[in-house]
Amino acid sequence: MRTVFDRRYYQRFYHNPSSRAVTPAAAKRQAAYIAASMRYHEMPIRRVLDLGCGVGRVLRALQKEFPKAHCDGVEYSQYLCKKYAFIQGSVVDYQAPAYDLLVCNDVLSYLDDDACSKALTNIANLTKQAAFLGILTKEDEEMIDTERTDQHQHMRTAGWYRRRLARHFLNIGGGFYLKKPVDVAVWTLDGGPSWTA
Numbered sequence: 001m002r003t004v005f006d007r008r009y010y011q012r013f014y015h016n017p018s019s020r021a022v023t024p025a026a027a028k029r030q031a032a033y034i035a036a037s038m039r040y041h042e043m044p045i046r047r048v049l050d051l052g053c054g055v056g057r058v059l060r061a062l063q064k065e066f067p068k069a070h071c072d073g074v075e076y077s078q079y080l081c082k083k084y085a086f087i088q089g090s091v092v093d094y095q096a097p098a099y100d101l102l103v104c105n106d107v108l109s110y111l112d113d114d115a116c117s118k119a120l121t122n123i124a125n126l127t128k129q130a131a132f133l134g135i136l137t138k139e140d141e142e143m144i145d146t147e148r149t150d151q152h153q154h155m156r157t158a159g160w161y162r163r164r165l166a167r168h169f170l171n172i173g174g175g176f177y178l179k180k181p182v183d184v185a186v187w188t189l190d191g192g193p194s195w196t197a
Helices: 007-015 024-040 057-065 078-084 113-126 158-165
Strands: 047-051 070-075 099-105 127-134 169-173 176-179
Touching: 007 078, 024 057, 024 099, 024 127, 047 057, 047 113, 057 070, 057 099, 070 078, 099 113, 113 127, 113 158, 158 169
Parallel strands: 047 070, 047 099, 099 127
Antiparallel strands: 127 176, 169 176
């Protein structure tokens, strides 16, 4: 598994147009999508955490979506923390008062099973209302572009994640997880309590 997240890694998967995994425009669209969902559910967002924020594109876009919110970016990479002044920390054990919205994109699959289980519990502890999680799973293997996706990851099944996330969250689809107990109305077919698929 990958253990080094240095300049070469970010140049390949973030900056080089021929090999980057996500474009800057896609990061802005994702932030707009996240913000729209929070507004739809009428969730006040005062504090945002991007846990494993990479080069900070989604984080900066979320700050524009929620200009009055306090937004923190936490990153494991020493290289990025030095370059962008992010908080250095790990999804496994970073501690802070819970955030209204937590975002964690493309981080969990880099961890082994034990560390990932701890990280999911930690994410629950850091989340007050909602989490947006981007997680690559074994079921996604046939869809990924191998030239733009880091192959040094643990490809666990979606069921492995669902079982652990269900302890703390209600999955409402689209990468969104509402912290239990849920205090907003979620229709059954939107992922409400009776959803079994």
